Amino acid sequence: MMRRRDVISQIGPLIMLAAGLAFAFGAIATLELGSFRRMGAGAFPLLVGGILALLAAIGLVQNLRAPMETAKADPVAVLGVVGGVGSFAFFTPMLGVLPAAAIAVFATGAAIPGFRWPMRLALSVGVAIGVWLIFVKGLGMPFVAIRGF
Amino acid sequence: MELLSNLALGFSTATTVSNLFYCFVGVFLGTFIGVLPGVGPLAAVAMLLPVSFYLEPTTALVMLAGVYYGAEYGGSIASILLNIPGTPSSSVTCIDGYPMAQQGRAGVALFATSVASFFGGVFGVVVMVLLAPRLAEFALLFQPAEYFSVMVLGLIAASIVSSSGALRGLMMVCLGILLGTIGVDVNSGEARFTGGMPELRDGVSLVVVAMGLFGISEVMVSLRGATKSYAGQNVRGRDIYPTRAEWRRSFLPALRGASIGSFFGTLPGTGQTVASFVGYALEKKVSPNKAKFGAGAIEGVVVPESANNAAAQTAFIPTLTLGIPGSTTMALMLGALMIHGITPGPRLISDHPDLFWGLVVSFLFGNFFLLVLNIPLIGLWVRLLRVPHYYLYPTVIIMICVGVYGISNSLTDVWATLAFGLIGYVLRLFRFEPAPMLIGFVLGPMMEEFFRRAMLLSRGDPMVFLERPGSAALLAVGALLLCASALPVKRILGRLLRRA
Numbered sequence: 001m002m003r004r005r006d007v008i009s010q011i012g013p014l015i016m017l018a019a020g021l022a023f024a025f026g027a028i029a030t031l032e033l034g035s036f037r038r039m040g041a042g043a044f045p046l047l048v049g050g051i052l053a054l055l056a057a058i059g060l061v062q063n064l065r066a067p068m069e070t071a072k073a074d075p076v077a078v079l080g081v082v083g084g085v086g087s088f089a090f091f092t093p094m095l096g097v098l099p100a101a102a103i104a105v106f107a108t109g110a111a112i113p114g115f116r117w118p119m120r121l122a123l124s125v126g127v128a129i130g131v132w133l134i135f136v137k138g139l140g141m142p143f144v145a146i147r148g149f
Numbered sequence: 150m151e152l153l154s155n156l157a158l159g160f161s162t163a164t165t166v167s168n169l170f171y172c173f174v175g176v177f178l179g180t181f182i183g184v185l186p187g188v189g190p191l192a193a194v195a196m197l198l199p200v201s202f203y204l205e206p207t208t209a210l211v212m213l214a215g216v217y218y219g220a221e222y223g224g225s226i227a228s229i230l231l232n233i234p235g236t237p238s239s240s241v242t243c244i245d246g247y248p249m250a251q252q253g254r255a256g257v258a259l260f261a262t263s264v265a266s267f268f269g270g271v272f273g274v275v276v277m278v279l280l281a282p283r284l285a286e287f288a289l290l291f292q293p294a295e296y297f298s299v300m301v302l303g304l305i306a307a308s309i310v311s312s313s314g315a316l317r318g319l320m321m322v323c324l325g326i327l328l329g330t331i332g333v334d335v336n337s338g339e340a341r342f343t344g345g346m347p348e349l350r351d352g353v354s355l356v357v358v359a360m361g362l363f364g365i366s367e368v369m370v371s372l373r374g375a376t377k378s379y380a381g382q383n384v385r386g387r388d389i390y391p392t393r394a395e396w397r398r399s400f401l402p403a404l405r406g407a408s409i410g411s412f413f414g415t416l417p418g419t420g421q422t423v424a425s426f427v428g429y430a431l432e433k434k435v436s437p438n439k440a441k442f443g444a445g446a447i448e449g450v451v452v453p454e455s456a457n458n459a460a461a462q463t464a465f466i467p468t469l470t471l472g473i474p475g476s477t478t479m480a481l482m483l484g485a486l487m488i489h490g491i492t493p494g495p496r497l498i499s500d501h502p503d504l505f506w507g508l509v510v511s512f513l514f515g516n517f518f519l520l521v522l523n524i525p526l527i528g529l530w531v532r533l534l535r536v537p538h539y540y541l542y543p544t545v546i547i548m549i550c551v552g553v554y555g556i557s558n559s560l561t562d563v564w565a566t567l568a569f570g571l572i573g574y575v576l577r578l579f580r581f582e583p584a585p586m587l588i589g590f591v592l593g594p595m596m597e598e599f600f601r602r603a604m605l606l607s608r609g610d611p612m613v614f615l616e617r618p619g620s621a622a623l624l625a626v627g628a629l630l631l632c633a634s635a636l637p638v639k640r641i642l643g644r645l646l647r648r649a
Binding site for chain 1: 560
């Protein structure tokens with residue numbers, strides 16, 4: 001009987017197997033394979049996808065014998081980063097780069113234990129000013145810094 | 150004579166105001182980032198990659214290279230003061246650097262590190278000047294089969310250094326190559342794996358992949374541990390100079406370290422970490438002061454530092470002359486060159502002499518900047534370690550977002566970076582390191598091109614890769630490396646250290 005932990009450790013090689021097979025079958029189904037002499041667009045992805053699927057199958061067998069321990073996920077950290085990047089991408093078209101950057105810093109900081117809101121607010125303002133100085137003034141990137149200004 | 154005129158060209162390129170300025174900015178930022186444990190040269194170069202698009206190719210490479218070797222130097226500061234290596238290669242510096250700091254001699258250790266890094270760096274540059282043009286001339290004899298095989302060798306070397314084993318490294322390399330096939334095929338014009346999305350016709354952007362895999366996923370891993378700051382000891386200006394006896398004791402170890410580092414730097418897949426380990430182990434064997442190793446011997450700081458800085462310079466030799474990156478950071482450099490429309494390989498030196506020789510000479514200036522910058526700024530780096538790290542990661546996230554967005558004002562790129570960050574994070578959970586994937590992604594398209602060309606020239610006979618002696622030899626070395634990867638390298642290095 002396999003332990004739950006050992007079953008979870010199989011997911012990694014399974015992802016690789018799925019990726020290899022997806023590229024290999026995708027190449028067969030949608031692309032021209034050509035001949036050995038004049039290889040089509042699908043030949044190389046088919047070859048590499050096949051190799052990846054083979055390696056993943058070996059990995060699966062190896063992992064069955066000696067399961068590799070997986071690392072522990074930290075959903076709060078993931079949410080913090082997704083929240084930060086997501087708010088930047090969401091608010092930039094509405095408010096401009098600088099307010100979006102400030103909101104993103106504030107959101108990401110919320111996931112860090114002990115990082116209280118006044119300090120987060122100060123960092124948000126500081127980072128927005130830094131972005132303006134480095135990217136807008138220094139490098140002259142064509143951003144809408146604050147929408148409406 | 151030719152060498153002198155090349156160096157003169159290099160000096161005239163490297164000494165332009167903008168190149169000197171960005172070289173300084175690069176080494177300063179590199180040291181700054183290298184000082185902070187957890188953010189290595191790879192993340193630093195990845196974050197600054199978009200900025201480099203706004204610069205001339207030579208200036209961009211000068212800056213990115215400065216970040217790279219500056220971070221290598223910066224990594225040793227946290228090693229000495231806190232016993233936490235800022236970069237993997239500086240973990241050897243902890244062995245004697247930290248005991249020196251505990252004895253109240255942190256300033257001397259940091260000073261010795263600066264001088265040894267400078268010496269190693271300059272030594273590496275000299276090796277590069279002498280070796281790179283010869284290697285490039287030799288590589289001009291290569292045909293597509295040899296190019297393909299040399300890339301296979303580079304990818305095998307990249308995958309076997311993966312800490313979770315060669316098999317997982319190889320899988321990641323393959324995944325990277327497959328990602329590189331997304332987009333329009335240059336030979337047939339057929340769109341591959343784009344899912345009908347016009348944004349994918351040009352392929353997945355290197356910056357998006359690099360920032361996602363190394364920036365975003367790294368922050369996901371480190372964010373919640375970002376609460377602590379470190380209390381390193383104060384370093385006063387007058388306490389940093391070694392004694393005359395220590396100066397005398399340091400010269401030969403620095404020379405030995407630089408020689409070993411220069412050699413290992415040129416080998417794909419080994420790089421600075423192996424160079425500093427082997428340099429330290431050898432020095433412990435031959436040093437008349439071997440009894441003090443591990444208890445704060447200055448030689449134990451000098452050797453790994455000169456070795457890893459020499460290796461940091463000579464790692465550019467295979468990258469620029471063969472187009473084979475020895476490490477992931479070098480793969481990013483290679484990517485930066487390709488984004489600027491420059492194909493790395495044997496023709497780089499003859500087609501872009503100003504870039505090559507300008508970069509080489511900029512290494513000299515960069516190492517000099519590191520020396521003059523770091524001795525007076527040792528106190529600043531110590532204070533930097535005391536800043537709470539929770540300021541760092543949200544700032545890194547914004548640098549990534551703004552950098553990616555700035556390339557083409559596309560928020561799709563920002564979302565894609567987040568997606569790659571999540572992919573990288575999940576793969577890390579299952580012990581798949583993202584570094585080999587990036588090397589596969591960079592080399593994949595070139596590899597496919599040479600593979601198809603070799604098959605065309607051989608009229609469809611795959612035996613061409615084994616019939617041509619050069620190609621067969623390279624593949625044989627690759628096979629040997631794969632066999633050798635079954636050996637427990639870390640255990641062997643550890644045993645080597647203990648036995649020495």
